[in-house]
Amino acid sequence: MKDPVVIIGIGEIGAVFARGFLRTGHPVYPITRSMDIQAERSQVPEPIVVIVAVGEADLHPALEKLPDEWKPRIALIQNELLPADWQCHGLVDPTIASIWFEKKPGQDVKVVIPSPVYGEHAELLTGSLNALDIPAYLVHDRERLLFELVRKNYYILASNIAGLKVGGNVSKLWAEHEPLVRTIAGDIHTLQEHLTGNKLEHEELLQAMLVAFDGDPGHQCMGRSAPARLQRALRIADEAGLDVPALREIAAASRQ
Structure with missing residues (x-):
């Protein structure tokens, strides 16, 4: 039997990864909100990877509870993720996946574009996704990883925030409201x-965002998390004194 995988958070996305790992022969150990992570560590002391699949709002509380023995094995898959989010917890170079697929209750997986994956366990994660016919590919350097994370943030924030004003889908958003x-x-x-402390290529990121718009032109702009x-x-802008x-x-x- 292959080495076990731990998944912290078994929502829709966590369940997709669980299915992929099971299909590739890895036993999966789920950890839910009601379970004691420290107690579970004694049951699975050396998993091959520990995927933190909680939502963005629960990421930092989950990372605060991580056993030290699991930290070198961590993989993160959250939206709005940037290096400061893991560095503040002492994670040096975790595996990171920028997820470009959706899974809603009662529906199959919807792929927008292939998902880039970086880090020590990247091949393991891409293999689990590819086993489900979800396209994913390897990213080999931190600079490209940062670009991909910021690209996803452009996509989420631009579509959600614009959607608060005009609604609709991403195809109409760009066609009718480009300015x-x-x-x-x-x-x-x-x-x-x-947030990154880096100089970023705005136009290149904008064009990369539009590639994702084309990947799922009917994607609705304003999800429930938009406000x-x-x-x-x-809040970030106010704390930093930024003009937005x-x-x-x-x-x-x-x-109003």
Whole structure:
């Protein structure tokens, strides 16, 4: 039997990975909210990888509870993920997957574009996804990983925040509201440069975001998390003293 895999958080995405690992012959040990991570560590002391599949809001509490023995084996798959999110927990170079597929209750997996995966256990994760016919590929350097993470943030934040104003799907968003998308993306760029401490190529990121728009043109812009994403972005801007006029205008209009 192959080495075991631990998955912390068995929601829709965690369950997809579980199915992929089972198909490739790895036993899977799920950890849910009600379980004691430290106690479970004694049952599975040396998993080949530990995938943290909780939502963005639960990421930091989950990482705070990680056993030290598991930290070198960690893989993260959250949205709105940037290096500071794992570095503040003492994780040096974890495996990271920028997930570009959706899984909603009662529906099959919907692929937007292939998912890039970086790190020591990247081949293991891509193998589990490929076993389910979910395209994924390896990223070999940190610079490219950062680009892919920021690209995903552009996609999520631009579509969600623009959707608060105009609704619709991403295809219509760009076709009918390109100036709005560009102004929002400019503010997102300001936030991402602040959060990463890096100079980022805005136009290249914008064009990469549009490739993802084309991958699922019917994707609805405004998910239920959109208001919280906007408020989180404004909180970061306020704390850093950043000028994000487009985001502030949309927030003000949504309060009326």
